[in-house]
Amino acid sequence: MSYILLVEDNQANADMMMRILNTHGFEVRHYIKGLDGARAARAERPDVILMDFNLPDIDGRTLVLTLKQQLGGLNSPPIIAVTARTGAMEETLAKRFGCDAFISKPFDPQAFLSMVIQFVERTHARGK
Amino acid sequence: MAKIVIIDDDALMCNMIIETLAEKGHETFSALDGRAGIALIENKLPDLVISDIMMPELDGYQCLELIRSNSRIDTIPVILLSGINEFGAIRKGMVLGADDYLVKPFSHEDLSAAVETQLKKRALIRNHHETTLSLLRKNIVYSLPHEFRTPLQLIMGHGHLLDMTYNSATPVDIQESARVIVSAGKRLQRLIENCLVYTQLELADEKEKLALRNHVLRDSANVITEVARARAEKYQRLPDLTLELSKTALRISEDDLRKIVDELVDNALKFSEPGSQVVIKSSYHDSTYTLTIEDHGRGMTDEQIKNMGAYMQFDRALFEQQGLGLGFTIARRLVELHEGKLDISSTPNVGTLIKICFKA
Numbered sequence: 001m002s003y004i005l006l007v008e009d010n011q012a013n014a015d016m017m018m019r020i021l022n023t024h025g026f027e028v029r030h031y032i033k034g035l036d037g038a039r040a041a042r043a044e045r046p047d048v049i050l051m052d053f054n055l056p057d058i059d060g061r062t063l064v065l066t067l068k069q070q071l072g073g074l075n076s077p078p079i080i081a082v083t084a085r086t087g088a089m090e091e092t093l094a095k096r097f098g099c100d101a102f103i104s105k106p107f108d109p110q111a112f113l114s115m116v117i118q119f120v121e122r123t124h125a126r127g128k
Numbered sequence: 129m130a131k132i133v134i135i136d137d138d139a140l141m142c143n144m145i146i147e148t149l150a151e152k153g154h155e156t157f158s159a160l161d162g163r164a165g166i167a168l169i170e171n172k173l174p175d176l177v178i179s180d181i182m183m184p185e186l187d188g189y190q191c192l193e194l195i196r197s198n199s200r201i202d203t204i205p206v207i208l209l210s211g212i213n214e215f216g217a218i219r220k221g222m223v224l225g226a227d228d229y230l231v232k233p234f235s236h237e238d239l240s241a242a243v244e245t246q247l248k249k250r251a252l253i254r255n256h257h258e259t260t261l262s263l264l265r266k267n268i269v270y271s272l273p274h275e276f277r278t279p280l281q282l283i284m285g286h287g288h289l290l291d292m293t294y295n296s297a298t299p300v301d302i303q304e305s306a307r308v309i310v311s312a313g314k315r316l317q318r319l320i321e322n323c324l325v326y327t328q329l330e331l332a333d334e335k336e337k338l339a340l341r342n343h344v345l346r347d348s349a350n351v352i353t354e355v356a357r358a359r360a361e362k363y364q365r366l367p368d369l370t371l372e373l374s375k376t377a378l379r380i381s382e383d384d385l386r387k388i389v390d391e392l393v394d395n396a397l398k399f400s401e402p403g404s405q406v407v408i409k410s411s412y413h414d415s416t417y418t419l420t421i422e423d424h425g426r427g428m429t430d431e432q433i434k435n436m437g438a439y440m441q442f443d444r445a446l447f448e449q450q451g452l453g454l455g456f457t458i459a460r461r462l463v464e465l466h467e468g469k470l471d472i473s474s475t476p477n478v479g480t481l482i483k484i485c486f487k488a
Contacts, residue, residue, distance in 0.1 A: 023292060023293055084281075105278070107285070109285055110288065
């Protein structure tokens with residue numbers, strides 16, 4: 001089963017994202033704090049990481065920058081920024097910090113799910 | 129380079145000052161009497177004014193009074209010049225709001241030093257305002273969309289989710305979605321209402337304020353109890369709430385008292401841990417009604433208290449929390465509208481005490 005790691009500090013949002021991902025049969029593990037999420041990502045190597053930027057313990061963008069390196073740079077699982085920030089500049093910045101994709105809240109669950117499926121398939125094609 | 133207006137009926141003195149300041153690279157404008165001087169200040173909006181005291185038409189003191197009573201120019205620093213080296217004359221200038229006082233004759237160095245001091249002070253104040261404004265802009269750019277988008281995301285997301293899973297969702301899933309939609313909708317409603325109430329309070333003129341004041345509430349204790357208990361229930365913290373209230377009639381509308389108590393109790397609960405007490409007390413002594421709301425939560429530094437205001441939520445980076453700092457500002461404005469006073473004292477990691485006083 002594909003495994004998605006979700007780092008999101010708002011529980012209601014996290015619950016909703018988990019329900020959307022569960023409709024496709026994904027297993028989701030949720031962390032409220034960035035550093036807890038990063039520790040889990042290093043230990044368990046998820047298929048896709050979903051990362052909020054406004055986190056209680058660390059700036060999400062900075063976390064992506066280091067996490068991406070620790071998980072093997074280009075070989076790292078894809079990281080998708082899921083954030084209330086919006087606009088082309090935010091998206092460019094997110095990608096510069098190492099995010100593979102960017103989705104702005106509020107998002108369409110179908111588009112969100114399609115994006116996650118696409119990146120999970122990419123990870124599987126690469127042989128994790 | 130700064131813009132400086134010089135007002136002196138002595139043309140020679142005027143020229144001497146202009147030369148000294150021009151040498152330092154400043155741009156100067158001069159007038160030979162007070163009336164022309166004020167017109168020049170209003171026109172040029174300079175960084176500094178240097179004015180003689182003894183002049184025909186308007187003297188230096190009168191000029192100073194006009195400057196300090198005109199909101200377009202009232203913050204411009206003023207250096208007074210006078211041939212009178214007398215304590216009373218100097219004090220009079222200072223009391224009227226002069227920033228410095230030079231006794232003629234003075235040297236080029238004295239003049240330059242006095243001018244540079246005032247310009248430096250003005251630059252510091254301007255910098256301070258710029259920093260506050262840029263923080264405010266940043267908060268509006270980041271916090272405002274975040275605050276609106278978070279509940280909107282939940283409403284739209286769950287709506288789509290119901291659509292996506294209409295033939296597979298369980299009754300429990302459907303109920304959960306419905307509850308999230310309603311609760312996020314309430315949050316959005318409260319946010320929109322607060323933005324509107326805040327704007328109304330900011331824009332109300334004296335006549336409107338008077339109309340809003342014209343109320344008497346017979347039993348304040350009942351209203352406070354009801355609102356505080358409802359808030360505490362929402363946070364599932366009813367056992368944490370202690371109420372010791374006196375049944376006093378107040379000159380305030382029920383709606384406004386509700387709003388004040390609701391916002392302040394909400395903050396007390398939001399910024400303190402479940403299990404810690406939130407104590408609300410009211411008393412009546414010497415025709416003054418006092419209401420206090422005390423929590424044992426996160427607390428604030430003096431600096432944070434000073435910066436509290438609309439759209440000035442702080443530590444956003446550290447704490448996922450709801451609100452724009454509007455609730456507290458609205459509560460304070462409502463207290464002031466009803467001619468009351470709101471004081472706040474707080475210690476980081478110890479708690480916060482809000483004290484409201486009304487003449488009953």
